[in-house]
Amino acid sequence: xxxxxxxxxxxxxxxxxxxxxAKIVLDRxxxxxxxxxxxxxxxxxxxxxxxxxxxxxxxxxxTTCALFGAITSKPKEEADKELAPELRGKGHVYFSPxxxxxxxLNLHTNLRPCKAYPGNPLNYKDGIDLVVFRExxxxxxxxxxxxxxxxxxxxxxxxxxxxxxxxxxxLDNVAISTRIMTRQACANIVTQAFxxxxxxxxxxxTVCDKPNVLRETGGLMVRTAREVAKKxxxxxxxxxxxxxxxxxxxxxxxxxxxMVAENMFGDILSDLAAGLVGGLGFxxxxxxxxxxxxxxxxxxxxPKYAGQNKVNPMAMMLTVKLMFDWLGEADFxxxxxxxxxxxxxxxxxxxxxMGGSATTTEVAEEIARKL
Ligand code: NAI
Ligand code: MG
Numbered sequence: 001x002x003x004x005x006x007x008x009x010x011x012x013x014x015x016x017x018x019x020x021x022a023k024i025v026l027d028r029x030x031x032x033x034x035x036x037x038x039x040x041x042x043x044x045x046x047x048x049x050x051x052x053x054x055x056x057x058x059x060x061x062x063t064t065c066a067l068f069g070a071i072t073s074k075p076k077e078e079a080d081k082e083l084a085p086e087l088r089g090k091g092h093v094y095f096s097p098x099x100x101x102x103x104x105l106n107l108h109t110n111l112r113p114c115k116a117y118p119g120n121p122l123n124y125k126d127g128i129d130l131v132v133f134r135e136x137x138x139x140x141x142x143x144x145x146x147x148x149x150x151x152x153x154x155x156x157x158x159x160x161x162x163x164x165x166x167x168x169x170x171l172d173n174v175a176i177s178t179r180i181m182t183r184q185a186c187a188n189i190v191t192q193a194f195x196x197x198x199x200x201x202x203x204x205x206t207v208c209d210k211p212n213v214l215r216e217t218g219g220l221m222v223r224t225a226r227e228v229a230k231k232x233x234x235x236x237x238x239x240x241x242x243x244x245x246x247x248x249x250x251x252x253x254x255x256x257x258x259m260v261a262e263n264m265f266g267d268i269l270s271d272l273a274a275g276l277v278g279g280l281g282f283x284x285x286x287x288x289x290x291x292x293x294x295x296x297x298x299x300x301x302x303p304k305y306a307g308q309n310k311v312n313p314m315a316m317m318l319t320v321k322l323m324f325d326w327l328g329e330a331d332f333x334x335x336x337x338x339x340x341x342x343x344x345x346x347x348x349x350x351x352x353x354m355g356g357s358a359t360t361t362e363v364a365e366e367i368a369r370k371l
Contacts, residue, residue: 003032004327007059007066011041013301014311015069021313021364022067022320025339028368029332036063040097041301042072046082049092052100060105060292067323068296069316071097072303098287101294102136103143107287108185109192110134110266111322112298114273114283119345121354122278127254131202132273133193134266135186136287139217140179141263147175181217181262186224192288193260194232202257205229206238208245208265221262246272274298281312281353284319286326295323309359312351314340317367339370 010019026033038059045051051071060066074082079094101107116128146153149171157163166174193205207225211218222239229237240248242265249256249269253276261269274283283298297315305311317340324333343349349366350356358366 002034004034004065005063006033006035006323007038007056007063008035009038009040009056009066010069011301012043012072013070013303013306014299015041015071015301017305017307017309017311017360018297018313018316019067019069021360022316024361024364025317025320025336025368025371028371029335031329031332033064038066040068040071042074042082045079045094047084049083049087049090051094052097057104060101065292065323065326066294067320068098068294070297070299070301072301098294098296099141102287105289105292105294106137107289107292107294108135108137108188109286109288110136110270111192111196111286111288112270112274112283113318113322114270114277116277117282117341117344119347120278120282121347122282124276125253128276130253130256130273131196131200131258132266132270133189133196133258133260134270135181135189135261135263137263138185139181139263140177140265141267142178142180144178144180145176148172149174149176179214179217179262179264181220183220183224186221186262187228190221190225190228190260193258194228194235197235197258198232202235204236204238204257205232206240206245206256206259208240208242208259208261208269210242210265211239212241217262225260242269245269249273249276270298278314279353280315281351282314282318284315284322286319286322288326293323293326295319295326309361310352311360312353313360313364313367314344317364335371336367339367342370343367 010016036059038056039053040056041051044053073096112132114130116123116126154171197205207222209218209221211222225237249272280299285296285298287294297319299315321333321336343366349358349363351358351363
């Protein structure tokens with residue numbers, strides 16, 4: 001029996017191209033795993049009315065972790081139009097399968113490393129090596145939203161004096177998206193950030209929020225971070241406002257190490273950070289829970305490049321590296337990252353986004369040769 005069972009979820013579009021590339025490297029490493037294919041994505045929405053079929057959830061329960069490519073998602077009208085005729089009008093509602101996975105499996109921690117590998121022509125600056133920890137299940141993306149605003153919710157919110165004036169607009173004209181945060185989730189994400197900093201030798205953890213305006217939620221995040229920080233003597237806690245932080249990331253990205261934020265702020269922060277080190281072709285991510293994890297490149301299904309063997313597989317390679325880290329396969333992780341760095345530095349095998357003309361497969365094979 002293989003050492004690991006890995007759920008294999010290419011999904012849509014270039015998700016397939018980059019997963020094929022990952023396989024080249026995994027095979028070269030003789031990684032001792034059984035790959036269990038699992039259905040996810042637009043095709044299954046269209047044919048079954050569910051982009052994350054129940055059988056996929058069952059497969060996940062029976063695997064060590066999952067490797068995921070990308071999915072396509074489309075606005076409501078198009079989703080309804082592309083649903084198989086026999087399924088229409090039966091109450092099927094499209095939801096993002098990856099958001100659903102995060103909630104279903106309580107994958108509370110989203111980790112996104114952003115490193116400027118020397119020689120990458122897309123680097124914004126040299127010396128960038130930061131990691132964003134994003135809370136993955138609550139906060140602004142917790143999904144508690146209303147429009148129109150139910151009378152009962154309005155009445156209940158009127159215990160707050162600032163709520164009453166909104167009633168004048170008419171409840172049909174009021175939309176609410178909440179930002180609900182718990183001390184437990186704040187403590188957890190900050191703890192993950194500090195643990196990572198300690199393990200990988202980062203000197204600072206920067207908590208980014210907006211506690212001067214979002215006094216309750218932002219305040220909870222920052223106060224909780226201070227509590228957690230007391231347990232990590234050698235690591236400094238920096239507190240910044242998210243808006244100023246965006247400016248500082250553009251001005252002095254090399255000053256930052258580990259960064260931590262709530263769901264939406266973390267989402268924005270990590271895309272900004274990824275943009276500093278080569279963009280979507282390099283951005284890897286891990287969704288980590290207590291005993292399961294789903295690894296995915298940050299990019300989507302890029303339909304216009306689907307099946308063309310053209311996109312950059314580096315994001316996927318670095319995603320596989322994150323999987324090795326999580327599995328405790330330190331030797332594989334080091335070898336893979338070193339090979340990626342070497343291929344970037346040599347600059348011979350480059351996909352179109354790096355100004356080259358190599359195919360996805362050629363880059364993967366070049367990395368495999370360096371292993
Ligand atoms: P996208 O990430 O799919 O592509 C945007 C552009 O970025 C591409 O046209 C391409 O120029 C570039 N790009 C992306 N990945 C690349 C790679 N590996 N190498 C080189 N260039 C790359 O985002 P877009 O076009 O906004 O969305 C397309 C579909 O993907 C949509 O249906 C969207 O909902 C979905 N999506 C899915 C995500 C996921 O699976 N986690 C995340 C983001 C979007
Ligand atoms: Mg994003």
